[in-house]
Amino acid sequence: MSAASASSSQVNAENVHNRNIGIGDSDKNKTSSVKKKQDGNINSGTNTVIKVKSVIPRRRQDLLKWYGWGYKDSMFHLNDETASFTGDKYLLGGKTLPHFIPWAVQNLNIDASKQRKIPAVPSSYQESRLPHHVRQELEAIAPLSIEGMDRLIRAHGQTLSDMARLRTNTFPRIPDAVIWPDCHEHVVKIVDCATRHQFVIIPFGGGTSVSGSVTCPEREERPIVALDTSEMNSILWIDKEQLLARVQTGIVGQDLEREMRARGLTVGHEPDSYEFSTLGGWVATRASGMKKNTYGNIEDLVVQTKTVTPVGVLEKSCRVPRISCGPEWEHVIMGSEGCFGVVTEVTLKVRPLPPVTRYGSLVFPGWEAGVRFEREVAELRLQPASIRLMDNDQFRFGLALKTETTWGGVILDGLKHFYITRIKGFDPASLCVVTLLIEGHAEEVAERERRLNAIAAKYGGVPAGAANGERGYTFTFVIAYIRDLALDYDVVAESFETSVPWDRTLALCAGVKRRVRDECARRGVTHYHISCRLTQTYDAGCCIYFYFGFNTSAFKDPVTVYEEIEEAARDEIIDCGGSISHHHGVGKLRKKWYTDTVSEPGRRLLLAAKQTLDPDNIFALGNMAFNEGNQEETSIKSKL
Known part of the structure; x- marks a missing residue:
C-alpha cells in the first residue's frame, strides 16, 4: 500500500486548487493590462501591469457574511436530525453530514431543534467623527465611504x-471612514493628510486577524480611518528568469495564486485564511502557510518591501x-x-508550478508515535510540502464531517478500517x-513517498x-x-497556536489539555471539546494548534469565560517552553506576554522604532507593547 494511490500520482495542481477554494474557470482570464509602472531602477523584464479582478468586491457584504466568516452562500445548516453544508465552493458543498449532529450532541450537548440565532442587520451605526473638510480632501485622493456597514465590517478581525x-x-469604536487607495502614491498622500490633520489610520487587508490587531482602540479620541488595501491588488511585474514578482499588497491570497498558476508559477504560501487574507497582512503578521516546508514562511519569500511611514518611505x-x-529592516x-505604516509593494520569490501534486495519509496507533514519526522526518529534512498530525479527538471531530454513512470519517472506510483495526489492532x-x-x-515525489512510508512503518504507521x-x-x-x-447554538469555540521545541512537544500538549480540563471543571463547564494538531515542523x-469550544447555556458572559480559560492555557504553554504565537501575531490579545518574550531591552527597541517612524502615533493600533491612549508610557509624542 502507498500513502497515495496511483490514480492520484499526477494531478493538475490548478484544478485541484480551484476546486478546493471555489475558483471557477471563468475567473482565470479576468485581468486587464495597463501601461507598465517602472519599479525604480529595476529592470523587471515584463511589459505590463496585471490589474487583477478580485473575487472579493469592494462592498464585501455583497459576497461575504457581514456577521462571521466566509462566503454568504457557504454555511453549515441543521435540519431535524441532519446537518448539511451549502454552496458550491468547497468539497462539502451540497452534501449532508449524517454524523455531525450526533457528535455535537454528545460532545457539546447542543439542542439541534432550537431556532438558529442568525443576527439581524444593524439598524443604526455610530456617527462618523471625520470632519467634513478632511473628508473632502481624502475623497480627492481615493474613493471613501462613511456608510455604516462599510465601517462596521472593517472594525474587527475574526x-x-x-x-x-x-x-x-x-x-x-468603529472606523469613521473607509478609504480605498489603488497605488503607493495614494497611500503617501493619505498618510501625509493624516499627519497634517491628526487622524488615525488602521491598515485593513483581509480582516482575518485572530489577535485583535485591527480592532479600533477604544480610548482613541481622534478620528479613525480604515485604509482598505483591496484596490491595491496589481501584479506590477513578473520576472520568470529571476523567479521574482513585484506585487501590490492588497492582493488576496487566492487571487495571487490564481494569477501565478495561469502563468505556470506559484507563490506556494497557503495560510488557513488564504482565501481572504492579503499579501500585506502576511507581511505585517509574519505569516506561515501550510506548504511552508517547500516554499518557506513569509520571511523566506520576501525579497523587498516598500512601506509608507509618517516620516517617509522605508x-x-x-x-x-x-x-x-x-x-535587516525588512524584519x-x-x-x-500595522503600527509603523502601510506596506504597499512587495517583491516576492516565486517558483515554477510543480508538475505533480500528490496527497497521502498515514494512520498511527497513538499521538506519541505520530509525533516521533514527524520528528524523524524533520531531522532528516524529508518533510513534504505539508505534513500534519491530528490527535484522536480531532480525528473524531473529522468523522463528524464525513458525508458517507460508513465508519471512518475523514480517514478510514471499508477495507482500510478492517485492516487497521482488526489486523493491525489499532x-x-x-x-x-x-x-x-x-x-x-x-x-x-515517488521517492519522497517511499521514504516517508518506510519511516512511518518504524513507528507502526499504516x-x-x-x-x-x-x-x-x-x-x-x-x-x-x-x-x-456554534455561536448560533450556544457554543463558543476558537483555536490558538504555539511553537515548541521537539523535546517539550509531548509534555506541552498533555499539559495544555490537562489545564483546559481543570479550568473547565473549576468553572462548571461540563460539555466541551479540546483537541490539537501538529501543523508545521522545523x-x-x-x-x-489547539481547538477548544464549550456549551455556553449556563453562562451569562461566555466570551469572558472562554478568554479566561484560553489565557490559563497560554500560561501553561509558556510554562512548558512554548511561544506566545507561531504565526497569529501578538495584537491586543497576547500583549501581556510580549515583554517577557522579547525582554525589556527588546520592548524599548520596539518603542524606539515607533518613535522614529511614527512620532505622532498616526498608526495608533495599540498592538504588541503599545498601550492605547497612554502616550507617555510608549514615549510617543502627540499633538492632541
Whole structure:
C-alpha cells in the first residue's frame, strides 16, 4: 500500500486548487493590462501591469457574511436530525453530514431543534467623527465611504470577542471612514493628510486577524480611518528568469495564486485564511502557510518591501538576495502589525508550478508515535510540502464531517478500517492521523513517498490513501465556518497556536489539555471539546494548534469565560517552553506576554522604532507593547 494511490500520482495542481477554494474557470482570464509602472531602477523584464479582478468586491457584504466568516452562500445548516453544508465552493458543498449532529450532541450537548440565532442587520451605526473638510480632501485622493456597514465590517478581525461584539453591534469604536487607495502614491498622500490633520489610520487587508490587531482602540479620541488595501491588488511585474514578482499588497491570497498558476508559477504560501487574507497582512503578521516546508514562511519569500511611514518611505535601495548591512529592516516591518505604516509593494520569490501534486495519509496507533514519526522526518529534512498530525479527538471531530454513512470519517472506510483495526489492532479511541501533500517532479515525489512510508512503518504507521489525505487537507478551509454555527447554538469555540521545541512537544500538549480540563471543571463547564494538531515542523521544533469550544447555556458572559480559560492555557504553554504565537501575531490579545518574550531591552527597541517612524502615533493600533491612549508610557509624542 502507498500513502497515495496511483490514480492520484499526477494531478493538475490548478484544478485541484480551484476546486478546493471555489475558483471557477471563468475567473482565470479576468485581468486587464495597463501601461507598465517602472519599479525604480529595476529592470523587471515584463511589459505590463496585471490589474487583477478580485473575487472579493469592494462592498464585501455583497459576497461575504457581514456577521462571521466566509462566503454568504457557504454555511453549515441543521435540519431535524441532519446537518448539511451549502454552496458550491468547497468539497462539502451540497452534501449532508449524517454524523455531525450526533457528535455535537454528545460532545457539546447542543439542542439541534432550537431556532438558529442568525443576527439581524444593524439598524443604526455610530456617527462618523471625520470632519467634513478632511473628508473632502481624502475623497480627492481615493474613493471613501462613511456608510455604516462599510465601517462596521472593517472594525474587527475574526477573534471570538470581535464576533460577539459584531453580532450585537456593540463595538466601542468603529472606523469613521473607509478609504480605498489603488497605488503607493495614494497611500503617501493619505498618510501625509493624516499627519497634517491628526487622524488615525488602521491598515485593513483581509480582516482575518485572530489577535485583535485591527480592532479600533477604544480610548482613541481622534478620528479613525480604515485604509482598505483591496484596490491595491496589481501584479506590477513578473520576472520568470529571476523567479521574482513585484506585487501590490492588497492582493488576496487566492487571487495571487490564481494569477501565478495561469502563468505556470506559484507563490506556494497557503495560510488557513488564504482565501481572504492579503499579501500585506502576511507581511505585517509574519505569516506561515501550510506548504511552508517547500516554499518557506513569509520571511523566506520576501525579497523587498516598500512601506509608507509618517516620516517617509522605508525601502532598501537594491533588490538583492541577501545583504549584510544590518539590522535587516525588512524584519522590522514583518511582524509590525500595522503600527509603523502601510506596506504597499512587495517583491516576492516565486517558483515554477510543480508538475505533480500528490496527497497521502498515514494512520498511527497513538499521538506519541505520530509525533516521533514527524520528528524523524524533520531531522532528516524529508518533510513534504505539508505534513500534519491530528490527535484522536480531532480525528473524531473529522468523522463528524464525513458525508458517507460508513465508519471512518475523514480517514478510514471499508477495507482500510478492517485492516487497521482488526489486523493491525489499532484502537479507534487512540489512533491518530497524518495528512500529506507532496509536490515536485514525479521521480522525487515517488521517492519522497517511499521514504516517508518506510519511516512511518518504524513507528507502526499504516498508509491510508490519497483521497483521505486530500479531504484532510481541504478540511482546513471549512473549519472556520463551524464557529458561526456554534455561536448560533450556544457554543463558543476558537483555536490558538504555539511553537515548541521537539523535546517539550509531548509534555506541552498533555499539559495544555490537562489545564483546559481543570479550568473547565473549576468553572462548571461540563460539555466541551479540546483537541490539537501538529501543523508545521522545523529542525528545532514544531507548531501546535489547539481547538477548544464549550456549551455556553449556563453562562451569562461566555466570551469572558472562554478568554479566561484560553489565557490559563497560554500560561501553561509558556510554562512548558512554548511561544506566545507561531504565526497569529501578538495584537491586543497576547500583549501581556510580549515583554517577557522579547525582554525589556527588546520592548524599548520596539518603542524606539515607533518613535522614529511614527512620532505622532498616526498608526495608533495599540498592538504588541503599545498601550492605547497612554502616550507617555510608549514615549510617543502627540499633538492632541
